[in-house]
Amino acid sequence: xxxxxxxxxxTVFNYIVLIYFTTLNIWYFxxxxxxxxxxxxYLVRLKIVSPYDKVxxxxxxxxxxxxxxxxxxxxxxxxxxxxxxIKYPDMRILFINDGSTDDTLEKMLTTFKMExxxxxxxxxxxxxxxxxxxxxxxxxxxxxIDKENGKKADALNVGINYCQTPLFCAxxxxxxxxxxxxxxxxxxxxxxxxxxxSSGIIRIANGCKFENGHIQKVDLPQNIWARFQVMExxxxxxGGRLAWDKLNASLIVSGAFxxxxxxxxxxxxxxxxxxxxxxxxxxxxxxxxxxxxHIPYKIRYLPDPIAWTExxxxxxxLGKQRNRWQRGLLDSVMRHIVMMFRPKYKxxxxxxxxxxxxxxxxxxxxxxxxxIIFFALLLSGNAATTFIIAFLLxxxxxxxxxxxxxxxxxxxxxxxxxxxxxxxxxxxxxxxxNLGYRQLNSWWRIKGTWSYMRKNQNWY
Amino acid sequence: MxxxxxxxxxxxSIQNGEELLSILILxxxxxxxxxxxxxxxxxILRVKNWLIDHQDKRFRKNWDSxxxxxxxxxxxxxxxxKKLKKRHSIRYLFYLEEYVDLLKGKEKERLLTLGxxxxxxxxRYLRSRDHGKITYGIHFIGIFHPEEQYKFLMLNTIDMNMAxxxxxxxxxxxxxxxxxxxxxxxFKLPNISYIFxxxxxxxxxxxxxxxxxxxxxxxxxxxxxxxxAIETIHRMHNxxxxxxxxxxLTQANDPGVLSCWLRYLEDxxxxxxxxxxxxxxxxxxxxVRTAAIRVYLVLSEExxxxxxxxxxxxxxxxxxxxxxxxxxxxxSFPYLSTGSIEELKWKDIYKEILV
Numbered sequence: 001x002x003x004x005x006x007x008x009x010x011t012v013f014n015y016i017v018l019i020y021f022t023t024l025n026i027w028y029f030x031x032x033x034x035x036x037x038x039x040x041x042y043l044v045r046l047k048i049v050s051p052y053d054k055v056x057x058x059x060x061x062x063x064x065x066x067x068x069x070x071x072x073x074x075x076x077x078x079x080x081x082x083x084x085x086i087k088y089p090d091m092r093i094l095f096i097n098d099g100s101t102d103d104t105l106e107k108m109l110t111t112f113k114m115e116x117x118x119x120x121x122x123x124x125x126x127x128x129x130x131x132x133x134x135x136x137x138x139x140x141x142x143x144x145i146d147k148e149n150g151k152k153a154d155a156l157n158v159g160i161n162y163c164q165t166p167l168f169c170a171x172x173x174x175x176x177x178x179x180x181x182x183x184x185x186x187x188x189x190x191x192x193x194x195x196x197x198s199s200g201i202i203r204i205a206n207g208c209k210f211e212n213g214h215i216q217k218v219d220l221p222q223n224i225w226a227r228f229q230v231m232e233x234x235x236x237x238x239g240g241r242l243a244w245d246k247l248n249a250s251l252i253v254s255g256a257f258x259x260x261x262x263x264x265x266x267x268x269x270x271x272x273x274x275x276x277x278x279x280x281x282x283x284x285x286x287x288x289x290x291x292x293x294h295i296p297y298k299i300r301y302l303p304d305p306i307a308w309t310e311x312x313x314x315x316x317x318l319g320k321q322r323n324r325w326q327r328g329l330l331d332s333v334m335r336h337i338v339m340m341f342r343p344k345y346k347x348x349x350x351x352x353x354x355x356x357x358x359x360x361x362x363x364x365x366x367x368x369x370x371x372i373i374f375f376a377l378l379l380s381g382n383a384a385t386t387f388i389i390a391f392l393l394x395x396x397x398x399x400x401x402x403x404x405x406x407x408x409x410x411x412x413x414x415x416x417x418x419x420x421x422x423x424x425x426x427x428x429x430x431x432x433x434n435l436g437y438r439q440l441n442s443w444w445r446i447k448g449t450w451s452y453m454r455k456n457q458n459w460y
Numbered sequence: 461m462x463x464x465x466x467x468x469x470x471x472x473s474i475q476n477g478e479e480l481l482s483i484l485i486l487x488x489x490x491x492x493x494x495x496x497x498x499x500x501x502x503x504i505l506r507v508k509n510w511l512i513d514h515q516d517k518r519f520r521k522n523w524d525s526x527x528x529x530x531x532x533x534x535x536x537x538x539x540x541x542k543k544l545k546k547r548h549s550i551r552y553l554f555y556l557e558e559y560v561d562l563l564k565g566k567e568k569e570r571l572l573t574l575g576x577x578x579x580x581x582x583x584r585y586l587r588s589r590d591h592g593k594i595t596y597g598i599h600f601i602g603i604f605h606p607e608e609q610y611k612f613l614m615l616n617t618i619d620m621n622m623a624x625x626x627x628x629x630x631x632x633x634x635x636x637x638x639x640x641x642x643x644x645x646x647f648k649l650p651n652i653s654y655i656f657x658x659x660x661x662x663x664x665x666x667x668x669x670x671x672x673x674x675x676x677x678x679x680x681x682x683x684x685x686x687x688x689a690i691e692t693i694h695r696m697h698n699x700x701x702x703x704x705x706x707x708x709l710t711q712a713n714d715p716g717v718l719s720c721w722l723r724y725l726e727d728x729x730x731x732x733x734x735x736x737x738x739x740x741x742x743x744x745x746x747x748v749r750t751a752a753i754r755v756y757l758v759l760s761e762e763x764x765x766x767x768x769x770x771x772x773x774x775x776x777x778x779x780x781x782x783x784x785x786x787x788x789x790x791x792s793f794p795y796l797s798t799g800s801i802e803e804l805k806w807k808d809i810y811k812e813i814l815v
Binding site for chain 2: 014015018022025040041043044045047048049053055056058059118120121122164189190191192193194384386387390391393394397398400401404405407408411412415420423427
C-alpha cells in the first residue's frame, strides 16, 4: 500500500514536471513570437533612419560612460582605447579605479598622460572615499576617479556622483562597444521622453577578431563552452529581452551595457551595495520607484546596439558566473517580492515578476528533481525506458525548437555570423546543449540558490 | 470519491502510463515538426540573404554607372531609367537614396527625377495593409514626391513610427500651408523630445518663423508647443522674435518655456535684455535659475563680488557648475577675500576657476 502511494506521488510529480516544462516552453515560444513582431517593426525603422542621421545627432543628449575597474591591468588600455573611438557628439568617459591592487592606475596614468584635476560632485550617493580625480591631457573627455575598493555597485555610484550629463552608460571594463552603439542606444530617449533606461545586445567576443578595440571579423569561438554561450546569449537577447521590451516589462538590463537617466537613478538611490546582482536590482527598483510615484516611464531594450564581451571558457569560471547570476536574480526578486501580483506595477507585477519567480527561480529545482526521480525509477525498474526516453526527447526537442527560432530571428535581422558553417554549427550547438550543458546550468543555479540562502555575497 | 481516487491512481500509475506516453509522443512530433520547419526557414533565409548580397553586388555596378551618368547630366533621367536593372525594387531606391543624401542642387534634382520614375512599387506599398510596407512607401514618397506624402501622413498619424518616418522628409515640402499643418501634427505627437522636433522644424526653413512667432506669442496654454517653437528659432539663430522677450518673460509660468527662452537669449547676446533677465536669477526653479545666470554672465561686462556670492551659494550645484563654464570663458574676476571664498557653499568650484 505504502509502495503504491509513493509511486503515485512520484507519478503525480512527473505530471507536474511535464506540465511545468510544457508551460515554460509555451511561454518562451509566445515570447519569441512577441519578439518577432517587435523585431519586424524595429527593422523597418532601422533601414530608414541611420544612427548618424543629422537630425538625431543634433538632438542627442550628452552621455557619460562609466567604466568601473578592479585589477584590470590587462584589459584597461584596450577597452579605454575602444571607448575613445566611439562616435558620439557629446560624451565623457569616467574610468573608475575601484582600489585596484595591480598596476591598473599606473598604466592608465602614464598611457593617457593623466593629471590631477577637480571635478564637482553633483549628487550625494553614499560611497567609499575618492582618493583623487585625474583628467587626460591627451583626451580631455577621459577622466579617471581613483577610489577605495568597494565593489562594482560602489564604483558605479561614485561615477553617478560625478556625472554631469542627463544620461550615463554603465559598461563592464571587458566589454567593447561598437562605434555606433551609443548613438543607437540613446534613440529611445529622444523619441520618447518617458524612457529612463535603454540597453543593447551583448554578444560573445571569443573567436572574433578585434583591432584597436574594434571588431574586424565575427566568428564563432573554438571553445565549446563559449560556443554554448553564443547560442544562450542569442536566445536570451532575441527571444526573452526583446519580448519583455515589447511588453514594457524588462526586468534585466545587463551590467555590461545600459544607458540610464541620471536624475531618476539618483532619486531611486543609485546602485545597491549589498547585492550581488546590482544591475537587475536597480532595474526592478526603478520599476517600483516609478510605480509607487506614478511616474510614466519606459525601460527599453534594442537588439542592435552591440557590446562584445569575453565569456568564460572553463567550466569552473562559467559555474561561478552562473552561480553569481542566480544569486543576483534571487536577491532582486526577493527584495521586491511585494511587487508580485500588484496591479499597480502593471505587467511587471502581474507578468514579469511571477514569470521570473516561477520559471527562473524554481525552474532548476524542478528540472533536476525531475531528472533524479526519473533515473531513480529507471534504476529501480519501476519506469519504462521508453517513457524516460520520450520525456528526455520532449525536453530536447522543445529546447531545439526555441533555439532554432532564435536563429531565424537572427537571420531576419542582423545575421552577424556571416558564414553558412556558422549557422550549421549553431544548430548543432542547439542540439548538443540539451545533452549536458543545460543540466549543468541548472545544477549551478541550484548551487547559486543554496549560496544565496547562506547569504553568500562574494563575487565569486 | 474513493472510486474516483482509485481511478486517478490507476490512470497515473506507471504501468498504465500509455496516456502519458501518448501525450509525450504528441509533443515530440509537434515540436519536432515546428523545429524542422524553422530550420528550413532559417536555411532559406540564409540562402536568400546570400543571394541578395551577391545580386546587389552585381546590380550595384549597373546602378552606379547609370546614377553617375544621370548625375553628371551625360544622359537624360528617362534614358537612364531604361538602362537600370531591377529599377522598381526597394533595394534600388535605398541605394539611390544614399546618393541623393550626399548631393545638393541640380545633381540632386536629376537623381530625384530618376527616382520618381521608379515609384510603381512604392505606390503599391502605400496601398498595402502591412505597416512596414506603408512606412517604406511613405519614406520614399517623402524623398521623391514630398507633396504627395502629406496626404498619406494625414491618414497614418496613429502609428508613431510611420508618422516620424514621414515627418523626417517633410523639409522638402515647399508649401507653407502644408508646413503649418505638419507642424500642428508634430505638436500633437506625445512624448517626443522637443529638441528632436525642433531639429525637424529647422529643416523646414525660415519661412515657418512667422507661424512659430504666433505660437510663442499666443500659446501660453500649451507650453510644450512654445518650447518647440522657441528651441526652433534658437537653433535657426533667428533674431526676429527677440522683441517678444518681455511678453514671454512676464506671461510664461512654465519653467521649461522660461529656461528655453533664456537659452535663446544667451545665444543672441542682446545687451538690452539684461534688465529683463535679472529677476530670474532668483527664480525658485533651478533650471530657470541656471539658464538666467548663464545669460546674465554672458551679457554683463563685469561681475560683482555680490554676484559671485549669490551664484556660489546657490542651493543647486548645477548653477555654479554652469556659471563656472561661462566665467572661465570670460576670465573676469572680482576681488573676494580668502575668508569670503572659504564661506562659499561651492567654494571648490570657485577655487577651480581661479586656478
